[in-house]
């Protein structure tokens with residue numbers, strides 16, 4: 001079966017209300033709104049037979065022995081009697097009403113009454129509930145997949161095995177550009193097997209997400225790498241931290257460049273703090289740490305308006321004090337604002353009797369860094 005037909009089938013199964021619990025707001029209200037509320041809704045002026053179907057009180061109310069809905073009881077529910085009626089003087093909605101009920105809609109209403117005909121308040125006042133993860137881990141990689149797997153199994157379908165990477169790339173390329181991939185792209189794609197890119201919330205996955213957001217014109221994107229801070233076990237831990245961040249960061253830069261987006265995207269990278277060069281804790285060959293050092297630390301910028309391949313500033317041999325070209329955080333902020341087209345001296349607001357700005361009364365452009 002072709003791919004599109006298969007996923008369409010899965011969608012149909014998922015949206016079919018016949019299996020599973022029906023919800024008033026999601027499954028029932030839209031039907032009643034189209035076909036009944038004109039004459040049995042909130043508007044008293046056009047209400048017929050004194051019957052309201054938009055509230056539970058109205059629907060359950062006794063009208064001289066008839067009740068539109070008797071929860072769980074199809075025979076006693078006048079609503080069911082009326083919508084399945086063949087007599088044109090009795091059937092609801094009346095035959096000349098522009099919106100008629102389909103067979104599926106009639107069955108949905110029937111099912112709902114049988115399930116108890118429960119009404120729900122306005123969705124905005126219903127506290128959201130976290131869905132329980134269903135299904136098994138036999139197929140798929142994340143929580144959403146487990147829901148899909150459950151529905152597929154219910155419908156007697158077996159999921160296809162994952163397509164080969166060549167096929168995935170071909171589909172992606174045809175979707176995005178309408179052309180098959182070129183050989184170089186294929187080489188890069190086939191060699192890129194890091195499991196990190198699929199782990200939700202990993203720095204690598206965040207880099208991919210950031211690229212996608214940038215492609216979609218999101219103006220400001222902040223991405224994190226978790227767990228940077230460590231004061232012990234450096235020889236081992238630092239290697240892990242660098243492998244988590246270096247390759248994905250380079251990947252993000254490459255992707256932006258390849259798409260011609262680096263020219264108008266500014267990338268700013270910063271670690272948590274500066275670090276001392278000397279040891280924190282007991283020094284052994286395999287295990288030592290380093291403390292925070294606020295006096296000097298390194299950051300880099302790339303992209304829009306930034307001069308390429310230069311380093312500014314220098315510390316002493318112990319990385320303790322700054323010897324050359326000190327740059328204050330205010331300077332950095334002034335420069336970032338400048339690159340975003342904002343003059344940091346003019347972006348002010350009045351507070352407690354004086355003008356305040358993001359760089360307070362400090363900050364000068366780092367002219368050397370501008371291209």
Ligand code: HEC
Pocket residue numbers: 032035036037038039040048049051053063066068078079082083089090092093094097101
């Ligand atoms: C265009 C107006 C109109 C629409 C739309 C309409 N109804 Fe009615 N309905 C009436 C009128 C008029 C009556 C009173 C006459 C009668 O009993 O047939 C009535 C009566 C009823 C009654 C009986 C009330 C009683 O106490 O005897 C029920 C139940 C009912 N409608 C259900 C529905 C349902 C369910 C829908 C939507 C699927 C619907 N109606 C759509 C006009 C409408």
